[in-house]
Amino acid sequence: MKFNxxxxxxxxxxxxxxxxxxxxxxxxxxxxxxxxxxVLNEELIRKGEEPxxxxxDCREGICGMCSMHINGRPHxxxxxxxxxxxxMRNFTDGETIYIEPFRANAFPIIRDLVVDRSAFDRIMQxxxxxxxxxxxxxxxxxxxxxxxxxxxxxxxxxxxxxxACVAACKNASASLFVGAKISQYALLPQGRxxxxxxxxxxxxxxxxxxxxxxxxxxxxxxECPKGISLSNIARMNREYYSASIS
Amino acid sequence: MSKKSTHNGLFSTLIGKKMLMxxxxxxxxxxxxxxxxxxxxxxxxDGGELFNEGAKFMGTNVLIRIMEVVLFLGIIAHIVDAxxxxxxxxxxxxTGYQYQKPxxxxxxxxRWMGLLGTLILMFLIVHLKDFWVxxxxxxxxxxxxxxxxxxxxxxxEEMKEVFENPLIVILYVASMVSLAYHLLHGFQSAFxxxxxNHPKYTPIIQKTGFWFSIIIPILFALMPIVMxxxxxx
Numbered sequence: 001m002k003f004n005x006x007x008x009x010x011x012x013x014x015x016x017x018x019x020x021x022x023x024x025x026x027x028x029x030x031x032x033x034x035x036x037x038x039v040l041n042e043e044l045i046r047k048g049e050e051p052x053x054x055x056x057d058c059r060e061g062i063c064g065m066c067s068m069h070i071n072g073r074p075h076x077x078x079x080x081x082x083x084x085x086x087x088m089r090n091f092t093d094g095e096t097i098y099i100e101p102f103r104a105n106a107f108p109i110i111r112d113l114v115v116d117r118s119a120f121d122r123i124m125q126x127x128x129x130x131x132x133x134x135x136x137x138x139x140x141x142x143x144x145x146x147x148x149x150x151x152x153x154x155x156x157x158x159x160x161x162x163x164a165c166v167a168a169c170k171n172a173s174a175s176l177f178v179g180a181k182i183s184q185y186a187l188l189p190q191g192r193x194x195x196x197x198x199x200x201x202x203x204x205x206x207x208x209x210x211x212x213x214x215x216x217x218x219x220x221x222x223e224c225p226k227g228i229s230l231s232n233i234a235r236m237n238r239e240y241y242s243a244s245i246s
Numbered sequence: 247m248s249k250k251s252t253h254n255g256l257f258s259t260l261i262g263k264k265m266l267m268x269x270x271x272x273x274x275x276x277x278x279x280x281x282x283x284x285x286x287x288x289x290x291x292d293g294g295e296l297f298n299e300g301a302k303f304m305g306t307n308v309l310i311r312i313m314e315v316v317l318f319l320g321i322i323a324h325i326v327d328a329x330x331x332x333x334x335x336x337x338x339x340x341t342g343y344q345y346q347k348p349x350x351x352x353x354x355x356x357r358w359m360g361l362l363g364t365l366i367l368m369f370l371i372v373h374l375k376d377f378w379v380x381x382x383x384x385x386x387x388x389x390x391x392x393x394x395x396x397x398x399x400x401x402x403e404e405m406k407e408v409f410e411n412p413l414i415v416i417l418y419v420a421s422m423v424s425l426a427y428h429l430l431h432g433f434q435s436a437f438x439x440x441x442x443n444h445p446k447y448t449p450i451i452q453k454t455g456f457w458f459s460i461i462i463p464i465l466f467a468l469m470p471i472v473m474x475x476x477x478x479x
Contacts, residue, residue: 008344019344072347098345105338170348170357172338200253203261212338213260213331215359216435222351234443237261241441244256 001027004096013108029089036088053112059084064160068113069100074164074223082225102167106210117163119209126205127198128181130190149187156183158226165220171212176220178206179232186239196243203240263331268439270324271432277317282462291478294402301401302389332360355427362428369421376408409473422467429459
């Protein structure tokens, strides 16, 4: 398969970037999008040019590292996939593909398609944990948890922190990410103890990092590779209101 | 949790400001119900008798007059809060995408609430000038046919007069289209922002919101049309 690629190239955080055209041929339809990028980079290196910097790690859709805004959407045209799970057979031969970094002031560009998502880490550092004194491993059923709540907490915890929600949102809001992280603790008895401090700290940090507000357009949920539900944002809001006034 | 949060109150964060949008939005929705119900009395086609009765009640009842002030405060809060949020949101992405497919993941009217709201505000100014100002600040409007002094009109007659102008009718109808789309997103969005998301009740809220957003603006839009065409006399 042959593709015309338009890729955002930017030397570093300060430099001005621009779209650069590349043509790539002999691409196997069953290559993943990242493998196509690998082939392109090998060609660029052979020609003595700078390879395109992009984030990747596990390449099986669980680490959240691969980003990229592909043909106008985070992680490309498919629903519920990361970029590593996107295959070239999902494109047509000869297609022009736009490849850009995730755009948000809270996610500054490091180089080319690599953005700094440590704003998410800082939000987690102020409350995305449960304080437990170490000691003996306790009995598995010591704390009863309702199955339905456990399932919802697991759904929320499936967020991989990739940032597609921010990239898709017109306000660059991190509400889906923060909502999921708050929910995964708020739903469980272990998380209830620090629930109030957690939601206030994480919501304040989210604002401090420069993410926008949620206008409920639903773009985040539609683009989330893990299908995190908007109900997590509603839960975050409920938690926040009750923590604020109590 | 070792780190004590520095929280400056409910409205200090964007979520708090969004809550104010939701509360005022739902309040304005309840106003639409009352306004639409009273105005729909013209559809009885009784020469405006019932409608003028309703208008008299709305114009003289103490509780309603107090709510009128609350309503204006609600509208102002909704507008100012929207401006604050929009200003904050405009600062979140200095460099945009070269190529974007926003329709792939969201509805256009959910992204253009600010524009739809501005159109509604512009309509509101014309609308208040047409009816609210003459009935509150001049002696031009009488409460009923019986109380009419020379040179006075009832509110029903004022409606007929205003809607003689086809341009006004077009403006009113077009504005109701803006209102419909604003509500189509806003109704269910307000509930979501308030945190009222529930597997059983959210689908009911969404269906109610959908029909509300269609029925109320259609009823409002019909009023200038039927009066202009002389169907309601």
